[in-house]
Amino acid sequence: RLPLPSLKVPRELLRSFPHSKRVGSYLIGKMINKGSFAKVMEGLHIGTGEKTLETENSYYMVMELCAGGDLMDRICERKRLEEREVRRYTRQILSAVDHLHKHGVVHDLKIENFLLDDHNNIKIVFGLSNTLKPDSLSLELLSTQCGSPAYAAPELLAHKKYGPKVDVWSGVSMFAMLTGTLPFTVEPFNIKQLHQKMVNREISSIPTDISKAVSFVMSLLEPDPDKRPSVRAAMEEKWINEGFAKKPLHTLSHKNLSPEDVDSSVLADMTEALGYSLSEIIHALTNNRPSNIMAYYHLLLGKFARSQKGVRAGK
The missing domain is CATH 1.10.510.10 (Transferase(Phosphotransferase) domain 1)
Structure with missing residues (x-):
């Protein structure tokens, strides 16, 4: 396996992130945009350094960066x-x-x-x-x-x-x-x-x-x-x-993960650095229900994948 990045977020990053308040595990930053029904605020998760937001009282839809x-x-x-x-x-x-x-x-x-x-x-x-x-x-x-x-x-x-x-x-x-x-x-x-x-x-x-x-x-x-x-x-x-060999694909629904499908490296970091027990992580992932654990797992899985891609590119 390639070496995995540390989960410790540099204090400089937390200090340099402009924010007005803290909500749970998140720093709430500037307003990015607003519409008729809601405001879009930037948030930084203190535990992972990911810019996302979730609280006990509200559900937020987190999207990937659309660079195009x-x-x-x-x-x-x-x-x-x-x-x-x-x-x-x-x-x-x-x-x-x-x-x-x-x-x-x-x-x-x-x-x-x-x-x-x-x-x-x-x-x-x-x-x-x-x-x-x-x-x-x-x-x-x-x-x-x-x-x-x-x-x-x-x-x-x-x-x-x-x-x-x-x-x-x-x-x-x-x-x-x-x-x-x-x-x-x-x-x-x-x-x-x-x-x-x-x-x-x-x-x-x-x-x-x-x-x-x-x-x-x-x-x-x-x-x-x-x-x-x-x-x-x-x-x-x-x-x-026209010009395509296949008709548009019908997207398949995601299936529940089995314990064997769970990434062991992410699992290890979640138990060691974030303090979750092995059983509660497996339970959350195999039930495929929205939760903090599910969000952490997929955020970290993506983060590790990007890190490994960067290591390969640097060789």
Whole structure:
């Protein structure tokens, strides 16, 4: 085995991290961003040096750094994206949405929900979403209104009950990637007029060099959800698979770890440096339930993997 990094966080790092208060095992730093419903604060975990946040009273979604930035910025910078790049992004989006639907999550996507990692892959982030039972995706309808009007499916704007096909309406984002504009716009903004444009399919002007792509997009922007294809059906279309040997992959669910799968090096450091007992670590990991132990394990596993990669690269 390659030598593992020490879990001891340098005191200089803790002292130099600008923060206003401490919550449990975390130092709370500056505000990174804020939206209508929450503020995003930077946090530093005192035990591992990882920048993340979790408290006894609140759940926080911790995401990896998306070094590629915001897809919206990419479109604004280039005016419009190349068709092959849009195809690649759309394949990833549909595959991710299929995975969400398997877990009963209906998202209602928009361009602002897409980030890019350092390998230029799409990462979906969450704004508003809704949930239903995974085994009733084709039967149960939702009624809670969520999403931005410019990206919302017609049934949402009409305050009708809806199902997972609202996510297929993400063809709006695909149109934006291809053209640099939204397919349905109203000036000054008026929801009723916007809805009517969607129903009448009064779409914005389209460049003539992307006719095949537009044909696929228009199939996603079908105003009648009963006629709109499902995510699975969209993933079977010819355009989306052009130039690819395989159809978009359906993401597999993570299985519970068995005791034999647990990394012994991480296990040793968690028992020695963090004070957890072997039995409680194994119990948490094999039950695959969100917890401090689960978070520590995966954070450290990632940290060790990055360290080992750096050692190999330095040889």
